[in-house]
Amino acid sequence: MLKEIEKRRSIRKFNKEAVKQETLEVLLRSAMQAPTAMNKQTWRFLVLQRREDLDVLPSLHPYANMMKSAGAAIIVMGDRTLNSDPYLYCDASAAIMNILLEATHLGLGSCWCAIAPSKERIDAFSNYFALSKELLPIAVIALGEGMESKGFEDRYDPAKVQWR
Ligand SMILES: Cc1cc2nc3c(=O)[nH]c(=O)nc-3n(C[C@H](O)[C@H](O)[C@H](O)COP(=O)(O)O)c2cc1C
Secondary structure, three states: OOHHHHHOOEOOOEOOOOOOHHHHHHHHHHHOOOOOHHHOOOEEEEEEOOHHHHHHHHHHOOOOHHHHOOOEEEEEEEEOOOOOHHHHHHHHHHHHHHHHHHHHHOOOEEEEEEOOOOHHHHHHHHHHOOOOOOEEEEEEEEEEOEOOOOOOOOOOOHHHOOOO
């Protein structure tokens, strides 16, 4: 198994240190190497670096308290003019996973927080960040230097697999 897959865990305590611009660019490059349905590359990204934007996120999302200590966050969105919502979710999820694994590789902590399909959260993010109508905010990823460490949890469950 890839070391990054073994090591990646959801980190919810950070030290508030800003994440370097170059590091954020590496994460975005990794995101955009992800596969997308019909190679439509439907994802769009809004990178949050300002403390005031990070601090406001828990008021837009009930399970994003970790943002108060994060060093950056990336909102992953899908362009509704390019594909239907189920494909936007699939495309975004693959890109999100690349970000989480690249962050782990770079020694950063991360946490995936879903926005869609909650209408309340979609509206809250769309309004606060004045997103254009075509963009569906799908998730927001907390990033930063982790202040908690979690070990490998073996989740392999043969009962979930059918062979034939
Ligand atoms: C679609 C999705 C939505 C999630 N939303 C949240 C969230 O809103 N807040 C949060 O703290 N964690 C969220 N998580 C993280 C999960 O809670 C976490 O991945 C799960 O508990 C397994 O732990 P691990 O990531 O450390 O392996 C989400 C994960 C996924 C895949």
